[in-house]
Amino acid sequence: MDSEIEITAVIPVYNDRAALEGAIPVSLRHLSLISDSFELIIAEDGSSDGSAELVREFGGRDPRVRLLHSDERLGRGRALSRACMDARGSIFCYYDVDLATDPEHLSELITYIRQGYAIATGSRLLSGSLIARSGGRELASRGYNFLVRLILRSRLHDHQCGFKAFRRDLLLTLLPSVKAEHWFWDTEMLVRAQRTGWRVKEFPVRWRQGTGTTVKPADVMSMGLDILRLWWQLNVKKD
Secondary structure, three states, X not given: OHHHOOEEEEEEEOOOHHHHHHHHHHHHHHHXXXXXOEEEEEEEEOOOXXXXXXXXXXXXXXXXXXXXXXXXXXXXXXHHHHHHHHOOOOEEEEEOOOOOEOHHHHHHHHHHHHOXXXXXXXXXXXXXXEEEOOHHHHHHHHHHHHHHHHHHOOOOOOOOOOEEXXXXXXXXXXXXXXXXOOOOHHHHHHHHHHHHOOOEEEEEOEEEOOOOOOOOHHXXXXXXXXHHHHHHHHXXXXX
């Protein structure tokens, strides 16, 4: 049964019931056009707003929708790692619940994995990307990604776009070495994958800033420290 599932799509959520009401049917519609064999996992991370109950309602009507609930707050990175280990598809992808990246790109995202790439990732910072967000967030994003490229020697331009796909068998081999538990998970995964020699496809996307964000100033500071921590692990400790 498990081998029949090609794609596992994951939406990590924390108190996002309102956004989920639109994201689940949109996801099912787009995924149905891409593959006849998929599952949609909602990685619900200790929500208290009824998100879990909503997913159970959808799952009762469509068995392709699965709830992965956590009683405790895991953090985005740990929630994604847990979802990967629970997934049944050979292709593992995830995206944000606010559908900030145009879901029309889902077909392109999956196609790159089918073509042999280990990872495909959307980028808001490549030529051809169409984005709409505030100047402050644009500046912070460019500054952060510049530091990742400079300090961690990444060849990519946008590490934090929440629109990625992986060959799940390869991702499982990398998970034990990834230490980040929250927002830095994406960056650490991409940096370690490049050092391992995996083929990574970065492509431009249409992206719009959502009405709210759960990234706080303290998270930005923490990710700055995470860059230095990962540099130490890769170059001094040789993790």
